Amino acid sequence: MKLIIISGRSGSGKSTALQALEDVGFYCIDNLPAPLLPDLVNQILRDPDHPNKLAVSIDARNQHSNLKQFPDIYKRLRETRRLDCEVIYLDSSETTLLQRYSATRRKHPLSDDSQGLQQAISYEKQLLEPVSDLAAIRIDTTRLSLYELRDSIKLRVARRQEQELSLQFESFGYKHGIPLDVDFTFDVRCLPNPYWVPELRGYTGQEQPVIEFLEQQPEVQQMLADITGFLEKWLPLFEKNNRSYITVGIGCTGGQHRSVFLSERLAGHFRATMDNVQIRHRELN
Structure with a gap:
């Protein structure tokens, strides 16, 4: 039961x-x-x-x-x-x-x-x-x-099925405070910011103009690879030790562009191998 x-x-x-x-x-x-x-x-x-x-x-x-x-x-x-x-x-x-x-x-x-x-x-x-x-x-x-x-x-x-790890990615903006319920927090404010490109300011990290901009930035791709590698290495150990839930926070300044883009990419990657992967964009909601 x-x-x-x-x-x-x-x-x-x-x-x-x-x-x-x-x-x-x-x-x-x-x-x-x-x-x-x-x-x-x-x-x-x-x-x-x-x-x-x-x-x-x-x-x-x-x-x-x-x-x-x-x-x-x-x-x-x-x-x-x-x-x-x-x-x-x-x-x-x-x-x-x-x-x-x-x-x-x-x-x-x-x-x-x-x-x-x-x-x-x-x-x-x-x-x-x-x-x-x-x-x-x-x-x-x-x-x-x-x-x-x-x-x-x-x-x-x-x-969630028994013994299945539930993984959630949550994008947020540091200027609105760090979420209380995250297990890992990755600060991506060092990455190129679409906000400072006037024609991109009104879009979010879910929309194609910002996606294309960030995909062209080598630092963004390296950050994505590093976070992915970290999680791929350590999530199995948490699951082995009966951890049921992991929430990963991805934070940029306003929670509109970089954190949203990276959260979407990370969720898409892990959904290929895990059944219960969720995503939440705190500032967009």
């Missing part, structure tokens, strides 16, 4: 993630007390007609002592026969979480007379560290719409 544990700070999109998993056939349970999870799993596995896909949400609504027990609980689950489990952790920048709560006027589960919203959001991050430290994948939802988050969960998580 496949078990996915969804966690993350309040307002990061956990409910949306659960709904996306439910859409693709997962039996979903929200806000489960962590100590009940092993008993739930055992009870389901004893049923000959048990569902083969289960998703549960465990977050800061749990008692604090329950969250401290989570590493031991998770270790026991990983040792359970007939069970493949992993933790997916969602998060957003604190500014975004504040904006989301202000917009909805919902009460944060940890806020009270002695602790305001901002303090509650910061404290929640500390409480969830026993869970977040075990995450197979971290998803930064700061710039994701509900639809993009649903697509990401369905493509990267729900459709």
